[in-house]
Amino acid sequence: MSYDPQPVASHYINGEYIEDTAGDEIPVVYPYTGEVIATVRSATPAIVERALAAAAAAQEDWAAMTGRARGRILTRAAQIIRARNRELSELETLDTGKPLSETLVADASSGADALEYFGGMAGTLAGQHVSLDGGDWAYTVRSALGVTVGIGAWNYPTQIACWKGAPSLACGNTMVFKPSEMTPLCALKVAEILTEAGAPPGVFNVVQGLGPVGAALVEDDRVAKVSLTGSVPTGRRVYEAAARGLKHVTMELGGKSPIIVFADADLDAAVEGAMLGNFYSSGQICSNGTRVFVEARVREAFLEKMTAAVQGLVPGDPMDEATTFGPMVSARQREIVEGYVAKGRDEGARLVCGGGRGAGAGFWMEPTIFAGVTDGMTIAREEIFGPVMAVLDFETEDEAVARANATPFGLAAGVYTRDLARGHRVVGRLKAGSCWINAYNLTPVEVPFGGVKASGVGRENGHAAIEAWSEVKTVYVSGGAA
Numbered sequence: 268m269s270y271d272p273q274p275v276a277s278h279y280i281n282g283e284y285i286e287d288t289a290g291d292e293i294p295v296v297y298p299y300t301g302e303v304i305a306t307v308r309s310a311t312p313a314i315v316e317r318a319l320a321a322a323a324a325a326q327e328d329w330a331a332m333t334g335r336a337r338g339r340i341l342t343r344a345a346q347i348i349r350a351r352n353r354e355l356s357e358l359e360t361l362d363t364g365k366p367l368s369e370t371l372v373a374d375a376s377s378g379a380d381a382l383e384y385f386g387g388m389a390g391t392l393a394g395q396h397v398s399l400d401g402g403d404w405a406y407t408v409r410s411a412l413g414v415t416v417g418i419g420a421w422n423y424p425t426q427i428a429c430w431k432g433a434p435s436l437a438c439g440n441t442m443v444f445k446p447s448e449m450t451p452l453c454a455l456k457v458a459e460i461l462t463e464a465g466a467p468p469g470v471f472n473v474v475q476g477l478g479p480v481g482a483a484l485v486e487d488d489r490v491a492k493v494s495l496t497g498s499v500p501t502g503r504r505v506y507e508a509a510a511r512g513l514k515h516v517t518m519e520l521g522g523k524s525p526i527i528v529f530a531d532a533d534l535d536a537a538v539e540g541a542m543l544g545n546f547y548s549s550g551q552i553c554s555n556g557t558r559v560f561v562e563a564r565v566r567e568a569f570l571e572k573m574t575a576a577v578q579g580l581v582p583g584d585p586m587d588e589a590t591t592f593g594p595m596v597s598a599r600q601r602e603i604v605e606g607y608v609a610k611g612r613d614e615g616a617r618l619v620c621g622g623g624r625g626a627g628a629g630f631w632m633e634p635t636i637f638a639g640v641t642d643g644m645t646i647a648r649e650e651i652f653g654p655v656m657a658v659l660d661f662e663t664e665d666e667a668v669a670r671a672n673a674t675p676f677g678l679a680a681g682v683y684t685r686d687l688a689r690g691h692r693v694v695g696r697l698k699a700g701s702c703w704i705n706a707y708n709l710t711p712v713e714v715p716f717g718g719v720k721a722s723g724v725g726r727e728n729g730h731a732a733i734e735a736w737s738e739v740k741t742v743y744v745s746g747g748a749a
């Protein structure tokens with residue numbers, strides 16, 4: 268580690284770091300060692316007020332700039348992030364425990380992708396011209412929503428701040444962002460870099476705190492939109508609070524996504540997808556394909572390859588680039604995962620590998636595979652958010668589709684087959700917001716991402732994000748015909 272992760276102060280408001288020592292202390296724990304590496308303070312009501320007031324004061328002038336001028340700032344921020352990728356990746360690793368081999372390629376760089384993509388798009392925002400009867404006409408203007416709130420989960424703190432901040436700012440909104448209290452460091456860097464890139468004070472602010480701070484932001488009358496990445500129960504609470512104020516929402520919530528592996532699939536590719544969709548970031552990814560439906564006649568071959576691939580993972584010091592598997596984010600999250608592993612055993616699933624903690628001082632959990640899982644088992648129904656994969660058998664395409672869809676969630680789904688007609692036919696029937704054919708968990712910023720059913724409302728990324736962060740004003744003009 269080349270620098271001290273302790274931030275200058277806890278919050279970033281109006282273009283500068285701000286502290287309020289009246290706020291409760293939040294220790295920042297490095298998941299690899301369990302040590303406290305920094306301390307921030309929860310936002311007091313005075314800090315929340317200051318952040319919202321700053322965002323409100325900055326919004327009109329920010330929206331009045333041309334899209335291209337806003338875009339130039341976002342693009343510059345992307346360039347700064349890329350230039351500092353290593354430092355930011357180390358910070359992400361300290362915040363989350365994810366190995367540097369991941370954070371160097373998937374976090375700050377993904378945030379930069381969003382800033383670059385939406386920065387480029389900012390100058391293209393435009394309305395329509397509509398000819399009407401009698402020489403009348405109308406035009407539409409794509410307008411900013413106003414002050415927006417972003418609330419993040421702990422698994423991808425840099426990416427989440429950028430996936431929300433970049434499209435919001437591109438559309439002329441300002442933002443107050445609250446990271447998860449477990450990973451408070453990275454969003455502060457995003458705010459600092461936006462200022463360095465030329466964002467006026469108040470355009471992107473960060474306040475720390477737990478749920479009640481998020482709730483105070485959501486309930487404020489000045490806020491026009493709330494975008495949450497989090498669990499389904501939190502999503503319901505935030506959606507309800509936003510609905511009372513008739514605010515716009517984007518809800519990126521949990522999942523229990525299926526991967527369907529047909530007997531004709533390239534099994535090595537399917538194993539690669541299942542590895543990515545279960546063990547990357549130690550399984551702490553919302554779109555993970557944690558119900559792996561394997562056509563019965565290739566189940567043993569699949570399990571054999573899968574077990575070999577898991578044995579190839581390298582747990583260890585997350586700062587060592589050779590490490591490919593890190594600890595869980597917290598002791599609490601590991602406890603939750605251990606509870607599910609115990610339920611898997613008790614309910615009769617066959618433990619193929621893992622199940623224990625593994626060695627080390629941090630919050631380690633071994634990559635775990637259960638086979639012989641049936642649809643009613645708890646590990647097949649509930650989101651675990653850890654490195655636990657459930658393998659289920661199937662015989663026919665219709666059966667696989669019906670069982671894959673038999674869940675309240677609908678975030679993602681994957682299909683592995685060499686029969687592309689079948690691949691398209693099956694994803695056509697799967698009820699999920701993001702589907703992959705012969706791939707899994709690839710989420711480039713160019714394509715919309717989000718869930719159906721309990722997995723969420725609205726979409727992040729792609730052109731769809733512009734719809735989510737702006738609204739249309741219609742102007743009817745009389746042509747003056749007698």
Ligand code: NDP
Nearest residue numbers: 419420421447448477478481482497498501519520521553
């Ligand atoms: P939580 O739902 O516990 O928290 C999400 C965020 O909401 C946190 O910042 C939390 O604050 C805040 N929060 C909690 N209560 C309220 C409230 N009443 N009002 C406003 N804000 C509130 O999720 P986790 O952080 O534990 O993240 C894991 C979950 O996130 C998983 O279920 C996963 O599926 C989901 N997720 C979804 C993704 C997607 O894109 N669909 C991506 C990544 C994760 P704090 O925790 O600081 O108290």
